[in-house]
Amino acid sequence: MKDFKRTLITSALPYANGPVHIGHLAGVYVPADIYARYLRMQGQDVLFIGGSDEHGVPITLKAKNEGVTPQDIVDKYHNIIKKAFSDFGISFDVYSRTTSKTHKETASEFFKKLYEDGKFVEKTTEQYYDKEANQFLADRYIIGTCPKCSNEKAYGDQCESCGSSLNATDLINPKSVLSGGDLELKETTHWYLPLDQYEPWLKEWILEEHKEWKPNVYGQCKSWLDGGLHPRAVTRDLDWGVPVPVEGADGKVLYVWFDAPIGYISATKECTPDWEKYWKDEDTKMVHFIGKDNIVFHCIIFPSMLKAEGSYILPENVPSNEFLNLEGDKISTSRNWAVWLHEYLEDFPGKEDVLKYVLTANAPETKDNDFTWKDFQARNNNELVAVFGNFVNRAMVLTQKYYNGVVPALGERTDFDNEVIGLMKGFRAKIDKSIENYRFREALKEAMELARLGNKYLADSEPWKVVKTDEKRVETIMNICIQITANLTIAFEPFMPKTTEKLRGFLNISPLQWNQLGDMELISAGHVVNKPELLFEKIEDVAIQKQVDKLLETKKANEIAQAEISPVKENIQFDDFTKMDIRIGTIVEATKVAKTKKLLKLTVDTGIDTRTVVSGIAEYYKPEDVVGKQVSILVNLAPKTLKGIESQGMILMAENADGTLSFVSPDATLKNGSEIR
Numbered sequence: 001m002k003d004f005k006r007t008l009i010t011s012a013l014p015y016a017n018g019p020v021h022i023g024h025l026a027g028v029y030v031p032a033d034i035y036a037r038y039l040r041m042q043g044q045d046v047l048f049i050g051g052s053d054e055h056g057v058p059i060t061l062k063a064k065n066e067g068v069t070p071q072d073i074v075d076k077y078h079n080i081i082k083k084a085f086s087d088f089g090i091s092f093d094v095y096s097r098t099t100s101k102t103h104k105e106t107a108s109e110f111f112k113k114l115y116e117d118g119k120f121v122e123k124t125t126e127q128y129y130d131k132e133a134n135q136f137l138a139d140r141y142i143i144g145t146c147p148k149c150s151n152e153k154a155y156g157d158q159c160e161s162c163g164s165s166l167n168a169t170d171l172i173n174p175k176s177v178l179s180g181g182d183l184e185l186k187e188t189t190h191w192y193l194p195l196d197q198y199e200p201w202l203k204e205w206i207l208e209e210h211k212e213w214k215p216n217v218y219g220q221c222k223s224w225l226d227g228g229l230h231p232r233a234v235t236r237d238l239d240w241g242v243p244v245p246v247e248g249a250d251g252k253v254l255y256v257w258f259d260a261p262i263g264y265i266s267a268t269k270e271c272t273p274d275w276e277k278y279w280k281d282e283d284t285k286m287v288h289f290i291g292k293d294n295i296v297f298h299c300i301i302f303p304s305m306l307k308a309e310g311s312y313i314l315p316e317n318v319p320s321n322e323f324l325n326l327e328g329d330k331i332s333t334s335r336n337w338a339v340w341l342h343e344y345l346e347d348f349p350g351k352e353d354v355l356k357y358v359l360t361a362n363a364p365e366t367k368d369n370d371f372t373w374k375d376f377q378a379r380n381n382n383e384l385v386a387v388f389g390n391f392v393n394r395a396m397v398l399t400q401k402y403y404n405g406v407v408p409a410l411g412e413r414t415d416f417d418n419e420v421i422g423l424m425k426g427f428r429a430k431i432d433k434s435i436e437n438y439r440f441r442e443a444l445k446e447a448m449e450l451a452r453l454g455n456k457y458l459a460d461s462e463p464w465k466v467v468k469t470d471e472k473r474v475e476t477i478m479n480i481c482i483q484i485t486a487n488l489t490i491a492f493e494p495f496m497p498k499t500t501e502k503l504r505g506f507l508n509i510s511p512l513q514w515n516q517l518g519d520m521e522l523i524s525a526g527h528v529v530n531k532p533e534l535l536f537e538k539i540e541d542v543a544i545q546k547q548v549d550k551l552l553e554t555k556k557a558n559e560i561a562q563a564e565i566s567p568v569k570e571n572i573q574f575d576d577f578t579k580m581d582i583r584i585g586t587i588v589e590a591t592k593v594a595k596t597k598k599l600l601k602l603t604v605d606t607g608i609d610t611r612t613v614v615s616g617i618a619e620y621y622k623p624e625d626v627v628g629k630q631v632s633i634l635v636n637l638a639p640k641t642l643k644g645i646e647s648q649g650m651i652l653m654a655e656n657a658d659g660t661l662s663f664v665s666p667d668a669t670l671k672n673g674s675e676i677r
Ligand SMILES: Nc1ncnc2c1ncn2[C@@H]1O[C@H](COP(=O)(O)OP(=O)(O)OP(=O)(O)O)[C@@H](O)[C@H]1O
Pocket: 012, 013, 014, 015, 016, 022, 023, 024, 026, 027, 028, 289, 290, 291, 292, 293, 294, 321, 322, 323, 324, 325, 331, 332, 333, 334, 364
């Protein structure tokens, strides 16, 4: 393996049309952060780049729907996203945005260079135009049926159902998202990156020279390359984006996927005047952290852009993750099916590291994975509290109890001590190997094994028993426990930096270096440690139930929003309607009908009489809640006996899409017997 002098870590630019959720963290930002922290702890030269992606059609559409400007939208979400990352301790060296001045200049210059070097193909083609909205329909401005999988909601640039990349003119039954009106085809000129010309080179570079890339990444690249590449338009007829810096290109901007990855370069420029060292020196190792929907852009399109430009290095690796789902369903911003980071922090303040731990332990590294609240609770209670926290707490408390916090000396060691010390020395190589191969779950599992070993050492050595007979022996046991605890501050630092900071506070030590991991003389005898608090706390069932209930509510709201409205019934005459005698009445008494789930026996004052009605509403209304309520009642319905009770009429109920029932009541109190007509 090549020895690099420095590492440039980029993480996908989150799209600024919504806040960030657990899928973002698990897929991209937590692994990138672990990698950055791990390298920094070794004293390596690292830059970790992030920023918001603020161009593109979804943002203009959202702005239009909300009656604000695109700039308003991106300002709002950029700040929410930036804060969430900072709260979660994602240690970017810079977190920028693609509406920055530096970015506009950088993207513009990049395009110009390719344009002047003749790297683009200029083509005039017919594209869909919305006469009513007076604009061309690019990307998400147009939807239609996917020619490959028949999904009726495919976009002009992509089908989210089958993952195909499309041209708007490929869509069957295309419709404008803006007006729904007629479309016409109109000529327009754009610039294309001729990816087909890069195909032989890409095949060599990826398929031959980067066989070590993760199978999911390599496999996706291979399937794109096997399918054959085509020229791809890198400009659009839109007014939100980086203007195309070519004469006569008024009203045209760079395609968002052309400008977004250049955002990594602009952000680096904002971070250091030495930016070229990170982007143009072969001794720099560039690594892109992304989720699987971004693979083609980072492995095929952006490298082709960099290659065309000529002076940039290419990524050494693109460790893309697959997707994290939530309780069995795809995470979705538009359906509000997500655990939002800012909301998590409201409900679990101070527990950033718990979430990061769970998301890493369960990361979608090789396949899509599911986040469930039960698993979150179990990992917190059974792993963080019962193993890591328990060991640290016992080690710290016993050191206080026996020695007032003064670390005792290491005396004569038993075979068991030597065995444990030997195992401790072995951890670093294993964790190194996992992290260097982007296997962060495995690395975290190893770190946890270290805590398990501590727990086992303490449980098997039983200092609380030995102390009665052999005080010297206990000094050695406790010294070893303190050394293991100090090692935990190193092993967990890349994964749970807030926790390790707290732990260093207990131990009263400064941050240690990665290469000290395995050292069993980190803390000298005589050093005074502090009184500990609890490192983790148990998460109770009620807290989990609250989250599950919140998701159930979202699910219900989505079902209602998506429910189909039943079609209108056949026409009737007014006479048909007047046959029904519907009155306002007041419920004066209500009791549950014995041995039934659904039925209430109601006594209703109809103004005409007081009568009994049996109504199937018991699942939605309690008897005591309906007494006194004015309702609509059909009074001339032929009586019917239900469960031995004669029901004289019917209370009108409206049924919501989720099946819940609601009375049809007047909005002012009326005289009982008033007619509905
Ligand atoms: N559920 C998820 N699991 C793993 N990675 C994800 C998930 N959601 C988003 N990502 C990754 O996070 C990065 C930033 O995502 P981005 O903001 O572009 O969202 P997106 O994928 O377009 O989602 P959305 O449709 O919600 O906007 C991308 O690399 C994306 O692949």
